[in-house]
Amino acid sequence: MAPRQKKQLVHEDNPTKGEWIRRFKANPFVFIGTIVVLIIVIVAFVVVPAIVPEASRPTVDLNFGSYNKVPISYVPGNYLANVQGNLARWYQNYLNESNAQSISQMVWRQAFEETVLHIAMLQEMKQAGYTAPEAVVDRKVAQLPQFQENGRFFAARYRQMDKISRLALWREVQELISKQHYMDDNMGLRIPSGEGIFVGEMTARVRSFGMAIFPLDSYPNEEVISYVLSEPDLFRITHLSRITINSSEREARQVLDSIKEGTKTFEEAARELSADTYADRGGEMGVRLAYELTGDVPDSQEREAVISVLPGNYSPVVKVPSGWAFFRAEEAVRPLDTQDTANIEKVRSYMRGFERGRIENWLFDQAGLLTAAAGESGFDAAVEERGLQKRDFGPLPLNYGGISMENLVVTLQSQSIPELEFAESDEKFWQLAFYTPLETPSEPLVVGDNVLVLYPREETIKDTTDIEEINTLYSTFVSRNAETSLRSHFLHSKNLEDKFAVTFLQYLYSNN
Numbered sequence: 426m427a428p429r430q431k432k433q434l435v436h437e438d439n440p441t442k443g444e445w446i447r448r449f450k451a452n453p454f455v456f457i458g459t460i461v462v463l464i465i466v467i468v469a470f471v472v473v474p475a476i477v478p479e480a481s482r483p484t485v486d487l488n489f490g491s492y493n494k495v496p497i498s499y500v501p502g503n504y505l506a507n508v509q510g511n512l513a514r515w516y517q518n519y520l521n522e523s524n525a526q527s528i529s530q531m532v533w534r535q536a537f538e539e540t541v542l543h544i545a546m547l548q549e550m551k552q553a554g555y556t557a558p559e560a561v562v563d564r565k566v567a568q569l570p571q572f573q574e575n576g577r578f579f580a581a582r583y584r585q586m587d588k589i590s591r592l593a594l595w596r597e598v599q600e601l602i603s604k605q606h607y608m609d610d611n612m613g614l615r616i617p618s619g620e621g622i623f624v625g626e627m628t629a630r631v632r633s634f635g636m637a638i639f640p641l642d643s644y645p646n647e648e649v650i651s652y653v654l655s656e657p658d659l660f661r662i663t664h665l666s667r668i669t670i671n672s673s674e675r676e677a678r679q680v681l682d683s684i685k686e687g688t689k690t691f692e693e694a695a696r697e698l699s700a701d702t703y704a705d706r707g708g709e710m711g712v713r714l715a716y717e718l719t720g721d722v723p724d725s726q727e728r729e730a731v732i733s734v735l736p737g738n739y740s741p742v743v744k745v746p747s748g749w750a751f752f753r754a755e756e757a758v759r760p761l762d763t764q765d766t767a768n769i770e771k772v773r774s775y776m777r778g779f780e781r782g783r784i785e786n787w788l789f790d791q792a793g794l795l796t797a798a799a800g801e802s803g804f805d806a807a808v809e810e811r812g813l814q815k816r817d818f819g820p821l822p823l824n825y826g827g828i829s830m831e832n833l834v835v836t837l838q839s840q841s842i843p844e845l846e847f848a849e850s851d852e853k854f855w856q857l858a859f860y861t862p863l864e865t866p867s868e869p870l871v872v873g874d875n876v877l878v879l880y881p882r883e884e885t886i887k888d889t890t891d892i893e894e895i896n897t898l899y900s901t902f903v904s905r906n907a908e909t910s911l912r913s914h915f916l917h918s919k920n921l922e923d924k925f926a927v928t929f930l931q932y933l934y935s936n937n
Contacts, residue, residue: 487932489537490924492544492915497537502593504543509536530929537925538916543604545915550603557602565598611911628834629887632859633819635880637795637808637866638844639788641777642874648787649772650763652780657760660772661715663732664756666708668694669701671748678742681751685739691753700747708753714761716775721745732758788876792869795878799866804880818842820885823859826850847873854879 487499499505512532520528550556567578574582583591653660668691670677680698683689689697695708703710715732722728727743734740734754742751761768776784791811798807808815818840827836827849837849848854853870857879861867867879915921 487928488924489540489928490922492541492918492922493548493920495544495548497540497544504597505536505540508539509533512536526934529933533929533933534925538912541921542912542915543600545918545920546604546607547600550607555603555606557599557606561602562595562599565602566595569594569598611907628822628824630859631820631822631835631885631887632881633883634817634821634858635804635808635882636816636818636842636844637792637804637878637880638814638816639791639869639876639878640814640874641781641784641788641876642773644773644776644784644787646769649769649776652776652783653761653763653772659714659716659775660761660768661732662712662759662761663715663718664712664754665710665731665734666691666695666753666755667701667703667710667721667750668699668708669703669745669748669750670698671700674742674744674749677749677751681739681742701750709755710752714771714775715758721750785871785876789869792876792878796866799880804864804866816842816844817882818845820883821858822887823855824849825852825855844875844877845872 489497491497512535516528572578572582680694684691684694692707695704718728722731722743731740731752736754736757740752742749795807821835824834824836827838829836837845857867861881863881869876869878
């Protein structure tokens with residue numbers, strides 16, 4: 426909000442009756458919401474200090490942190506204190522012995538967060554160069570309820586306040602006006618008249634689905650063994666011991682030479698000099714598959730030299746991430762035993778990490794066979810014949826991102842389908858779900874750790890009453906989201922130093 430707009434803002438603060446009506450009609454929910462916020466904050470400023478007993482307020486000044494180096498402290502009569510008092514009064518009818526501590530913490534935390542937002546908004550307005558004009562502030566102060574008599578400003582009541590209190594009140598109202606302008610600009614969004622209807626109509630089309638599931642873990646052992654046979658070098662079994670020296674390559678060679686000369690045994694050198702996790706075991710690494718040494722020896726030629734060492738012999742000194750190392754072969758290298766289930770699972774794990782595409786392609790082929798069979802015997806029968814997992818879900822609208830609006834718009838998450846956990850923001854999923862013809866299997870798609878085939882069963886259009894209700898609530902939904910985003914922006918800002926938990930536990934927890 427640039428300084429040159431000050432004149433316009435003064436004009437907006439003195440609207441005609443027609444302007445108030447126009448703003449209400451343009452966005453009734455935001456209009457009413459901002460008025461409610463205005464009333465609540467004025468109550469926090471003006472009413473609460475007069476009704477909250479002094480005995481209920483802390484006797485020490487409490488610091489809960491800072492925002493952009495501005496302290497967030499409890500001082501009797503300041504913003505945080507007034508909001509805290511207002512909230513405490515609001516919740517006092519719900520207090521009992523069992524919940525007193527939790528409600529106390531909730532009240533103080535909410536007061537803290539509201540103060541963070543208050544300070545942040547005022548700083549934003551100050552940086553924009555806006556200060557509420559004196560005439561506007563005077564008019565707002567004169568409209569406060571404690572200065573009214575028979576609906577008009579009663580000057581004698583105002584003059585009863587001492588000068589310091591009047592100045593403090595005037596400053597508070599000035600800040601309130603700036604803050605209200607910030608909220609209007611960021612949450613009073615002007616929404617095109619047809620946007621709510623568009624959203625309502627978009628969500629009116631709903632579909633119900635069947636779904637066939639091909640988990641990555643269903644990739645058969647035969648295919649895993651086939652891959653092992655095609656890449657035997659990756660899965661050779663080695664048994665090695667290791668000594669790592671992180672000071673220099675020269676020292677590593679000297680240690681290796683001392684072992685070869687018999688000055689020290691390999692195990693003694695490992696325990697005394699090695700700088701890795703195998704030192705306490707005398708360098709023993711255990712049995713490893715060849716590909717598992719990739720992280721230990723990144724260079725492929727040096728790694729092959731290590732793997733090729735004959736039993737009882739030593740490798741040359743090679744570069745490792747933490748320095749330099751040399752290895753001793755404990756057994757001869759041998760091929761992987763594909764009859765061992767544990768070995769198959771190791772290879773499967775490798776494939777999921779490095780050959781996932783190979784698994785997915787095989788599952789896509791299986792999905793193609795399902796589609797062909799569904800054309801002959803029907804989707805459900807084809808799924809059952811192949812022993813596949815099946816899920817049914819819906820009716821569901823095209824709801825990308827999982828937007829929920831007063832329970833009028835169903836979300837994918839509400840269907841509680843674990844295989845669709847990551848599909849809510851998957852554009853391909855929604856395309857296939859709503860553009861695949863009814864009673865036709867979709868193309869296969871990958872979602873998480875599964876290949877899925879969707880089967881749209883039925884499509885209906887919701888009643889126009891629901892569309893109108895969504896249109897009616899749309900402004901509120903947009904405003905609420907804008908407020909949530911704004912709060913999140915400030916409460917997760919790097920400018921916020923949050924010491925609430927420490928201060929609350931130190932000064933307030935034991936007193937309640």
